[in-house]
Amino acid sequence: MTISKEQILQALATVEDPDLKKDLVTLGMIQDISIEENKVSFKVVLTTPACPLKEVIKNNCIEALENSLGTDVELDIFMTSNVTTTRDNTPLLPQVKNIIAIASGKGGVGKSTTASNLAVALANSGAKVGLIDADISGPSVPTMFNVESEQPAVKQENGKNVIIPIEQYGVKLMSIGFLTPADSAVVWRGPMASSALKQFIGDVEWGELDYLLIDLPPGTSDIHLTMVQTIPVTGAVIVTTPQKVALADATKGLSMFKQPQINVPILGVIENMSYFTPEELPNNKYYLFGKEGGRKLAEKFEVPFLGEIPIVQSIRESGDTGYPAVLKEGVTQKAFSDLAESVARQIAIRNASKAKTAVVQMGA
16 A cells, blocks of 8 residues: 555644644644655654643544554654744844743742742753743842852853853743842832843843743832833733732732733733642642632633642742752642643643734833
């Protein structure tokens, strides 16, 4: 039996990407088809290395080809990925595919912990990741990555000083904490803090990145406006805890991005400190701060609910020792790995279904 490329494409056109709701052939995900007698090999290029449906898609391809060509055909399917982007021909950060804002309405909800673990989890999946610590007055990324004593190198490029980010656990990092003494307070007015963020965006050698996460300060401040006026943000993730007071503030943070003049797509809501599980009773869940507040917030605004992160001692210890919880086996590793998959999926869906974000134009 002679197998043609057309037969293979016809069979694979029946396999749909469950997230993007289109078939793999239309999406251009099938590449490098090779046929040698009864052996067929090809690549399936997914939209993210963190794709949780990798095995499902591969098995669906096998089933479709066996239905069409019979079970005697030898199949060699190579699953790879190319992270999608809507950021083409951008003057700032031209090699960065997606810029993700990590925001919260109030402080103390574990936003920086979530951002740090999300960055490491995405890097562990095989993505190229950077993290900007935009909390100028309360930088915590140096501590969380155990690089408090590090200072970034500076090089000259075309007569301009370029900062080389610190790299740790596979993530490129930039924070005001690298540039100021650890025990001194950064007491700056809004314009100075905004100027620092612009420097972190424009004067740092980020290189090629699939995801650049920006860990924003709590609330809705100058920093948030500076970000959306400087670069087109792919999407925003809102971090909250389940209780009413946190949800009230998270609602304001979420509403800011949805304002018509800002219009940054909301990728979803993360509920942190969802429940407490003691190590000796792994099946017990105690809802210390109430239940499903983050899920209800997501439902109210009709945005995705990205996941729940439990409150466990190891997350606090990891933040203090600078070794992110996602690198340790157990319940937290699974929670943050699942979260990374959810976020990556929503970025791929957003890139396939929405126009690119514009830089915000507004008066000072």
